[in-house]
Amino acid sequence: MNQNIDESLTSKYWENIENGRLTRPVCNSCGKNFFSPQVLCPNCFSVDWSYSESIGIGKIYSHTTVYRPMGTGFPTPLILVDIELDEGWRMYSRLINCKPDQVVIGLDVEVIFEKFKERTLPFFQLRNEKI
Amino acid sequence: MRNKKVAIAGIGLTKQSKSLEENNLTICIKAVEQALIDAGMQLEEIDGISGRWPGPGGTKFDPGVVDWTGVFGKSFRWVGDTYPQGVPGILDAAAAVSFGLCNSAIVFGGQAGVLNTSKLADYTQPNNEFIQPWGFFTAAHFAMVAQVYFARFKPSREKLSQIAVDIRNAGSRNPEAVMYGKGPYGVSDIVDSPLICDPFHLLDLCLATEGASAILITSLERALDCPNDPIRILGGASEWHRQQYVDPVRYDEVGSIGKDAFSRAFATAALTPEDIDVYELYDINTWEVVRQFETLGLCAEGDGVDFLFENGISVDGKYPTNTDGGLLSFSHTGWGGPNLKIIEAVRQLRSTSTGDQIKDAETALVTGAGSGAQYFNAAILSKNR
């Protein structure tokens, strides 16, 4: 199945995550973000891109709360989210530290790093508007 | 060289069940044998095959479909390995026959003896590093797309449930459906069934079952000599947006996937969506049915739930849909599953459906995949013309 993403392409991403940094490929040629990582920039086909730190702030594009998780070890309910990062890229994640009925499309969220199944993952949580 | 007209001359369908005591190979061969008998043809005459090699055994070489030559004990002139099932499978086979790459091709697939060992079919949860850690699975991807639609258009949950009711009750009446005899269902059964991933309840979602199916495609000229009326493939098309289940799916990108495929398929067929007598649509969930009617242009975006509720999709409705019980109730066999839409369409056009037969059905629309999978396909079948 879709296992063909070269590890050398993404090992730096995961290394940065372990160090509490959310990064994504930014093209040095055209300046666009893209995710997931590709060998070539999907905008200009340049191979000259590097992982650049993200502000880790964005909005919920969509979400679903899973009440019957597939696979083992997931909590119930499990809030899955599609985040539109402020820099204009996207990623799937999980929303934590909130209840399913608090989740609405368009809410502001921020990244929060936590361990899950013995590795660090970039979760998101709702932003406190008072900050 | 003149391209030949093509037709479906035979279909095969094994027993469909939540789990079968066979293996992938034996169940597929059964379906192929049934399609040959149905078409009144011998294996010797088949010189094209299209079917994923499912194992056990075989190699890892591409094209994997060639591993089937050892099982069949013969050589072939054409093999389909790109997407050897469902609408893309029969369109490729039709093109191969039409262009003279082979004379008669069989598209087949299925699974058996798999689901009893693992509760989750592997295709539903690819081991992608940006998907798997979060706990995504097929229905959740589709839910991400549907959630945006629900937020924007606020469809009536009760009216949406009527779609599941109608399709599931068709399956309840169909002796060949996996869910035969269950139900009948009412709207409250759907909305009271457990939430799996909102907005989808358990009874909004398709089955995961076992069984196999096969479709035999040959020239119209040859099919006219077969025992059953030839079923013409009038048109078809596919859309491939992105690889499935890798990157986030977004309503704004895939909410109208199918529009281009429908437009090309209907243009080739010289028909319009209103000309269709029976709709065999890929009902991976109830909302995908709504989305497809909107994408067909039979109603406006956001109006589909009301539109289908008012017009009806059951046997006596204006738009009879998934007359066998669909993926919700008839069967959904993973690889090979998309063939089931074609099997039921052929049966409708032959007036031999074991589900809700639509009287004098002459044209059928079949579709495959959907928004959450980021690809879609459609074909138009007809008994005359």
Ligand SMILES: [Zn+2]
């Ligand atoms: Zn670029």
